[in-house]
Amino acid sequence: MHTIKDQKTLTVLRRLHKEAASQGFTIVKGLSKGLFRPLRPEDMKDAYIPISRHQGEFLFNLLVEKKAQNIIEFGTSFGISTLYLAAAARINQGKVITSEILPEKCRVAQRNFEEAGLADYVDLRVGDAMETLKAVPDRIDFLLLDGWNDLYLPLLQMLESKFRKGTLIYTDNASFRSARPFLNYLKAHPEQYQSRRLSDDKGGSELTKYLLAS
Numbered sequence: 001m002h003t004i005k006d007q008k009t010l011t012v013l014r015r016l017h018k019e020a021a022s023q024g025f026t027i028v029k030g031l032s033k034g035l036f037r038p039l040r041p042e043d044m045k046d047a048y049i050p051i052s053r054h055q056g057e058f059l060f061n062l063l064v065e066k067k068a069q070n071i072i073e074f075g076t077s078f079g080i081s082t083l084y085l086a087a088a089a090r091i092n093q094g095k096v097i098t099s100e101i102l103p104e105k106c107r108v109a110q111r112n113f114e115e116a117g118l119a120d121y122v123d124l125r126v127g128d129a130m131e132t133l134k135a136v137p138d139r140i141d142f143l144l145l146d147g148w149n150d151l152y153l154p155l156l157q158m159l160e161s162k163f164r165k166g167t168l169i170y171t172d173n174a175s176f177r178s179a180r181p182f183l184n185y186l187k188a189h190p191e192q193y194q195s196r197r198l199s200d201d202k203g204g205s206e207l208t209k210y211l212l213a214s
Helices: 007-021 024-032 053-066 080-092 103-115 149-162 177-188
Strands: 070-074 095-100 122-126 140-145 163-172 193-199 205-210
Touching (some): 007 080, 007 103, 053 140, 070 080, 070 149, 080 095, 080 103
Parallel strands (some): 070 140
Antiparallel strands (some): 193 205
């Protein structure tokens, strides 16, 4: 089991997880705005909504084990998940390209990357992921989907031509109704994707392997 040993990175992660754990009211306040209209990204501008510590440790171990270098993330938020990915990228001599639509979240995330000593391993792109992630290197090793679920499928289809045989895709909140088109697409293409549910906790998570050679 590979674990993060850098104390600077661990200190930032402990702080961020602690802050995220105290956000119950902030999350309810943001979600309540979606009672009478569709939720918008700005409704959750103050909310972390991060992966858990357990998920982060799982991803770090997985990426180090697979020696992933070309790492793509959809949904930076304040950067908790990105820190786990970047910590693995540092070991693997790789890079994380991550996208966040809200500039105010990006500013905080960038400070977190710098404080953790991982800024050199992160390419943070501000804006709509359907635009910011168009230009990424070929032969993606790993894709983390942890943003607005209705973009999971179009993002996957946009990046498919850059997958290699063995590309891994980790999907957070896979149990949400809005993720069904994405999951249905995976099931409809068994020659391309092998997928399994990892957990039903915290919205559910799915791990998928791309089977075709590029």
